[in-house]
Amino acid sequence: MKLATWNVNSLKVRLPHLLQWLAENPVDVLCLQETKLTDDKFPLAEINAAGYNVVFTGQKTYNGVAILSRHPIEDVVKNNPRFADEQQRIIGATIEGMRIICAYVPNGQMVDSDKYVYKMSWLTSLREWLCEELRTHEQLAILGDYNIAPEDRDVHDPVAWAGQIHCSDGERAALASLVELGLCDSFRLFEQPEKSYSWWDYRQLAFRRNRGLRIDHILLSPKLAKRCVACVIDRNPRTWEQPSDHTPVVATIE
C-alpha cells in the first residue's frame, strides 16, 4: 500500500499535474490539501476516470481537502468533531482497515498573531481528537501539510528561520505532542538525503537553490510504522511548468 500527501495549491490549476502524477505514481491513497474549490466545483468525473474514488470538503478561495483512493472509502468524517471550524481543513476515512486522516494545518502567518493562536488551539484540539481515534483505530495515518518543520535539519537556513513561523518552539512542541501519542514521522524511519524539503517559496529561485522547508508529513501509528518500508519526497512535480509550491510525500506500507 502506498499512501501519499500533496498540497496542490488550487486543484483547479493543478488538475493536469494531479492526473499526470497519478498516472506515473498509481498510489493507493492520496490526501490533497488547498483544493480551494467549493464541493460543486470539485473535478469528480476526472478523478473517477483516473481510477480513484474520492471524498472531499471544500470552500471558496481557501483551504479544502480531499482523499483519493483506489479502494472503497468508508466512515468519512469532515472536520475535527471536537473543534467547530468554518475552515475546511480535515477529512478522514477508513480505507482497507486503515484510518486515514488528511489534514491542512493552519499556516499561522506570524508567531503570536491571531492566526498563530488559532493554529495552536487547532493543534491542541487535533491532538485530543487523535487520542480518541487511536483508541478505536490501531492502524492510523495522518497525512498532510502540517506547516511545521520538526527540526533544524528540516530547514534550509535554520538561523534565519529560528523562532519564526513553522519553526517556533510552540509549533514544534505541538508536533512533538502528536508524536508522544505514539505517532511517528515516517520520513525519519529511514536514512534520507540531507537537505530534504517538501516546500519551496515561489520567489527568488528558491527551488533551484533548494531553499526549502520540510513541512509535509506522514505520521503513522505504531502498528503502521512497523509495516512501513519506505518514505520519500517526490521532487519531480516541482520541476514541472506552473507547479504547486509543495511536492508529494509517499509512504509505502507492506
Next chain:
DNA sequence: ATGGCTAGTACAACTAGA
C-alpha cells in the same frame, strides 16, 4: 531592503500562503 511569486476574487488591487 519585511520585498521577492502565485492563486483567488474580480477587473484594481487586495488577501493569503509559508
